[in-house]
Amino acid sequence: MTLPLNRIQLLQRRAWKGVFKQEHDNNRDLALINAYLNGNEEAGMQLAESYLDVFSHILHNPTKPPHRGRMVKGKLNLNYQDYEDMFQELLYQFFKLIEEFDPSYGKPFEHFIRATLHQRFYNRYFADLLEDKSKVIDSPFDKTLLNSYEQNIFLEEENNTSAKHIRLYQAFNKLTKVQRQILTLSVLKGYSHREIAKELGCSVNFVKVNKHRALEKLRNLLGGE
Known part of the structure; x- marks a missing residue:
């Protein structure tokens, strides 16, 4: 199915327009x-759609999870693309939590999701977002994203790297963490969608x-290239 x-x-x-809190049937969830x-x-x-009330609450209160760890300081200037990425991250974490859920604990899935999804999303998404928002590029390469081994490779070849490759590299690092992972596995390693x-x-x-x-985001960032 596609x-x-x-x-x-x-x-x-x-979810963005707002969905009131709903009661969930645990037998149907299971x-x-x-x-x-x-x-x-x-x-x-279908399960994700039935939990749009939880998604909606998180989208409207993204920085207020049950137990905040790393604080978000200052005002976040989120744009429409950020909200799209947030929803995608919520879906990604939701499906991961489905696989982690253990009904033998006797805890309803609804309680598990309400207690876990917002915190998981906050911990995973905003760690990346804050890193992205604080990037300062002082050369053709954003070296803060590279480990020392990668830095040495790029620094050695900097003079031989085309402007197109530089733009591609910078655009790639504006994708979300999940998007970067998927493209890396798909394009560079040749994994199938199922893999x-x-x-x-x-x-x-x-x-x-x-x-x-x-x-699509890469094409837009690269001006259609």
């Missing part, structure tokens, strides 16, 4: 979880959607 991109966009718009874990991606999307999904612990469709969005 999930239309416009379905993801529709869910995102609904049935959908079981179906998703057995390969039914549509069941996973990437297994590696990252998410659905095949999630990989397809994020790969498409990452490539």
